[in-house]
Amino acid sequence: MTEALRIEGVSKRYAEVQAVHPLDLSVPSASIYGLLGPNGAGKTTTIRMVMDIIKPDTGTITLLGSQDPDQRRDRIGYLPEERGIYRKMKVRDLLVYFARLRRVATAEARAHADRWIDRFDLASWADQKIESLSKGMAQKVQFIATVIHRPEAVILDEPFSGFDPVNVDLVKDILLELRQEGMTIILSTHQMETVERLCDSICLINKGQKVLDGPLERVKAERGxxxxxxxxxxxxxxxxxxxxxxxxxxxxxxxxxxxxxxxxxxxxxxxxxxxxxxxxxxxxxxxxxxxxxxxxxxxxxxx
Amino acid sequence: MSKLWIVLCQEYLNRVRTRGFVIGTLLFPLLMILLMVLPAVLMNVDVEKPARYVVVDSTGVLFAPLAAALADTNEAGARLFQLEPAASGMSDPVQELTADVAADRIGGFFVLGRDLLEGNSQAAFYAKNVADEERNMRLRRTLDQLVRETRIEQSDLAPDQVREIMRPTGLHTFRVKGEGETTADEGHTFFLAYVFGFLFYFSMFAFGAMTLRTTLEEKTQRSAELMVSTVRPFQLMGGKVLGVAGVALTQMAIWFLAGALILTQGSGLPGGLSTVMAQIQQAAPSPFMIVSFFVFFILGFLLYSGIYVAVGAMVATETEAQQLQLPATMPILISFMMMFLAIRDPNGTVTTVLSLIPLFAPILMMVRITVLTPPAWQILLCVALLIASVAGSMWLSARIFRVGLLMYGKRPDLPELLKWVRYG
The missing domain is CATH 3.30.70 (Alpha-Beta Plaits)
Known part of the structure; x- marks a missing residue:
């Protein structure tokens, strides 16, 4: 079993608060990994450190075999908790833009974009500006932007928030498919049913500390x-x-x-x-x- | 293809395709031409309504020539100054006529003292509005001339002789260029220097604000986090700044090409335009000036963009951005005001020193090049300093950009900012 992500002794302190205590994690490749915890547990901080949005105070992060963020940018997809995207751009243009930014050839980017647009039933909106979409549809667009370049790993911060039940199921199905194709999926959530149906392994963190982690079966066997x-x-x-x-x-x-x-x-x-x-x-x-x-x-x- | 280039293209296309860009590109020259033509047109039309003016002429000889000299009419053919002599028998003409002016019965009145021709008494003009200096000058000059002519008439000198004596010289100005040739120059250099300075000034206001806003938008649209995880912050910033610079250059190029086209093809334009055209034709800049303009324009643009990007990354809202925008534009404003000093004394110590300062150089050095080409070493030194400070400004703002972009909430103070610079 190869590792997609390895976190060793990573910690982060904000002025008064130790947001993340030295943390060790290991995420196997081609699996779905759930990062769980109550609000304020340090999930988003951890994810942001993995994405090189903020620098950890200590520790090393090895993602897809590299410790250099510049080496792996094009090989990962990231859905930030703080959703947001260029509102003035049209749906298809935006998707193509993000694919090209991750070094997908333009023609291929267009093909990918059209396929995803169909999959998410956005065809009639493809030439509309994002600002004219509903919040839920904008979420779909942003999800597509995360996976459009077929990354080796995606990191999704609360991927299901903002979706209606139908689309939650759609996203779940897509995630399972993507894992099948070999993608590593790391997601944070506090929706337990989702985790139980989706995740292969989990890590539960609370107050910036890891409480338990491992394959879901083992966690359940040990804990209950x-x-x-x-x-x-x-x-x-x-x-x-x-x-x-x-x-x-x-x-x-x-x-x-x-x-x-x-x-x-x-x-x-x-x-x-x-x-x-x-x-x-x-x-x-x-x-x-x-x-x-x-x-x-x-x-x-x-x- | 480099990511910076992709960001650049996107930024460029997003902005060039907007209606605002098309309208701005078309409207601005029209507005400028209007501003140049309008005063000339207005001078002919004259907005002043014809009004009655009363002349209290104690000299007894000046009324008729004054009425003849102020015979301008407006387009409808009505006289602007309808002069009439004061009714005789007023005990206190000034007081009575003042009352008439106050009641809008007359537009104003002249009082010409009895000994005006001997230089022993004064002339006066009363009206509600005496702030129109152009009119005041006109009246002064006319009256001076009349008094002078009347005095001469009353002397023994023959009028022809006097006219010979008084004939104006009509001083012409010629510009000696570096190569020793001379060209007639009736204010064209001034005009050209002014246009160059103004173009930079205007562009920085329009497009500098655009770089600021494009940075701020990353925050307000919350796209910063996604973008920074996709491209390196420097690529993002560079792409955005250069994209906006490309938009500005496109606009400039369109204007220069249109200008060149009009200058070469546009003879026979209607009415007031042809006089303006003639003036612009005289002022056509040399290729060296145009090249210099674009060099200083690009470098200056990048230097100021660095500042604007940093400001955009530091603030969180449009309102805050507007507060900080003014101090950030101060150097441009200052150099625009200094431009007139530079035109008057292009090689003076103050001008020379100021024009070498990178923040002022885009306008002041350009003015010096236009007015009186400075020594080559100064131009080269200036460009070198500019390039160095562009690099510095980009380096610094890239760091502020990197950290500031992902910060939401309060504006950083100076120590916080220094931390950002070290951290980035």
Whole structure:
């Protein structure tokens, strides 16, 4: 597994506040990486340091194998939290301009722009000025400007804010596709459902400090116990076996249980099929929301 | 293709395509021509309404010639000065006529003292408005002339003899150029120097403000963060400044070409224009002047752009920008005012020193070159100093630009600014 981004001992202090404590991160290539944290946790500061918008006080940042921001500018895309774009330019012109600035040939830039314009259903707006678009449409344009040059990595600060649910889904689909094509996607958000459905790995930061990080599965495994839900028909006793199940909550047709230590869900399923007819068997992931809130609370911060 | 070049092209095209640019390019020369022609036209038309003037002529001989001398008419053929003698038998003419003026019954009145011809009493003119110096001069000159002529008539000298004596010399001015040739010059050099100075002055106001605004827009539109992550700040700034400079140069080039075209092709223009044309034709600048103008224009433009960019990066709102714009334009204003001194005394110590200062050079050195070509070493030194300070101004403003662009909120104070410069 190669690394797209490596952050080592990076910190930033503003006059009174330590915005980011020395922070280490590692983002695997061709994955979707979520940077989570409550408001003011230091997500945007971290992202801005990665983008060389502000200089860290200490530490090194290696993005796409380079520590020199000038070497990698054309290979990354950036969607700042502070959205904004040349309002007087027309949609297509703007997209072509940004592609060309990242060294995409003009003809190719035009082709890319038209494809993305179709994808986002902006065709009838392509020759309109940005200032005449609605806020949501301007957001789409800005998202396209971030990915139009097929960067190796994109860094998206709160990419879903400002989109309606339909477009949130569209953006999600596109991000998954782009990852499929090998793009590394780093995004910050505090929308937990999004992270659970999208991210391969996460890092949770609070008050400028990393609280936990790693692949989503591992984080969940370490931080929460899985619950098992079963819908059944018949007379069931398997969940009363204390060697299998630590605790349960049965309603006669539906039972939610927490497996005993060292027991795989497979064993419980086997025990269950011997006794009853099963219409649903589900492993309940501990929700990231739960983990997030619990962890932040443990740290003494407010979620 | 270099990113700076892409930014430059974009900036240039964005600005040249606007309606404002087209209108400005067309309208400004029209406005200038209007300003030049208008006084001449107005002098013929005269905005003054015809008015009655009463003459209290105690000399008894001056009324008729005065009325004849002030016989101008307006376009409708009405006399501007309708002179009439004062009614006899007024006990206190000044007081009575003053009342008439106050009540707008008459436009004004003249009082010519009894011993005016002997030089022992005064002449006076009363009117509501005596601020029109042009009219006052005219009246003074006319009266002086009449009195002088009357005195001569009353003397033993023959009028023809007197006319011979009094004939004006009509001093002509010729300009000796470096090569030893001379050309007739009736104020054309002054005109040309003024035009060069004014063009720079005007452009810096129009386009300097544009560089400031284009920087400020990165902040107000919040595009700065995206741009800085896409191109190096210096490329962004350079592209923007040079793009605007390109717009300014395009406008200048259009004007110069149009001017050249009119000068070579435009004989037979209607009415008042032809006199102006003739004057401009006389004043046509030499190729060296035009080259110098563009060199000083470009260098001066870049120098001031650096200042404007820094200002644009420091402020957060249009209002703040306007507050800081004035101090930033001060040097141009000063050099524009100094221009008249430079025309009068182009090789004086003060002018020489001032014209070498880079902030003043674009106008003052250009004026000196136009009026009286200064020594070559001074021109070269001046250009060298200008280039050095352009580099300095760009370096400094690039640093302020880099940090200032991403700062929102309060305007930095001086220590903060120094930190930016070191940090950038």
């Amino acid at each position: 116990t899985k619950a098992i839900q079963v819908e059944y028909q018949g007379t069931a006793t398997f969940f009363r076996d204390r060697s299998l199940v630590e605790s349960f909550d049965d309603t006669g047709r539906f039972v939610e249980m927490w497996p005993a230590a060292g027991v795989a869900p497979q064993q419980i399923l086997e025990a269950a099929v011997r006794e009853v007819k099963i219409s649903r068997f589900q492993l309940m992931e501990p929700s990231l929301h739960r983990i997030f809130v619990d962890t932040v609370r443990q740290q003494g911060g407010e979620a």
